[in-house]
Amino acid sequence: MAATKPARDSRMRHYTVEDANRALPYVRAIVSDIVRQNGVVEELQQRLARLGRERRRNASSDDVYSEEMIQFRRELEAEEERLDTFHQELKALGVELRNMDGLCDFPSLKDGREVYLCWRLGEPAVAHWHELEAGFAGRRRIADTADAGATPAV
Secondary structure, eight states: OOOOOOOOOTTOOOOOHHHHHHHHHHHHHHHHHHHHHHHHHHHHHHHHHHHHHHHHHTOOSSOTTHHHHHHHHHHHHHHHHHHHHHHHHHHHHTOEEOSTTOEEEEEEEETTEEEEEEEETTOSSOOEEEETTTTGGGOEEHHHHHHTTSOOOO
16 A cells, blocks of 8 residues: 555544553454455455456357356455455544555554554554654654653654
8 A cells, every 4th residue: 555644634533552552452353354354355356357367268159157257246346345344443443554464553642743553463562653654664662762761652
């Protein structure tokens, strides 16, 4: 996904580190569902593309692939809707999914400015933060920030 600055809503929820870690079991479950479901959708998309290529290669007056194509499309639409439902659940929490590997940002405040608390699927806790424009490459450990004498994120 391209790193673009999201439009900020003044009513947007801001997480503290404690809030983010309390929400993490639920967020982890949703993100795990998204990653898994995205794999299902991608597999169906690939199967549909292969079937389409096979259909074009073996074009004839009686299209033996039509019914199978219709079934795959229906299945794909249902799985995409399911994936969208998981995305909506995460969005309702105010957590932003950054990529399909499970990288997430929790909007937060640090010294009166907006930042992100950063977590990736597989990490045991929310332990990093970064400036809005810095992205994953600019993430810093929350503990390191506190140890350096700076105000810790949130």
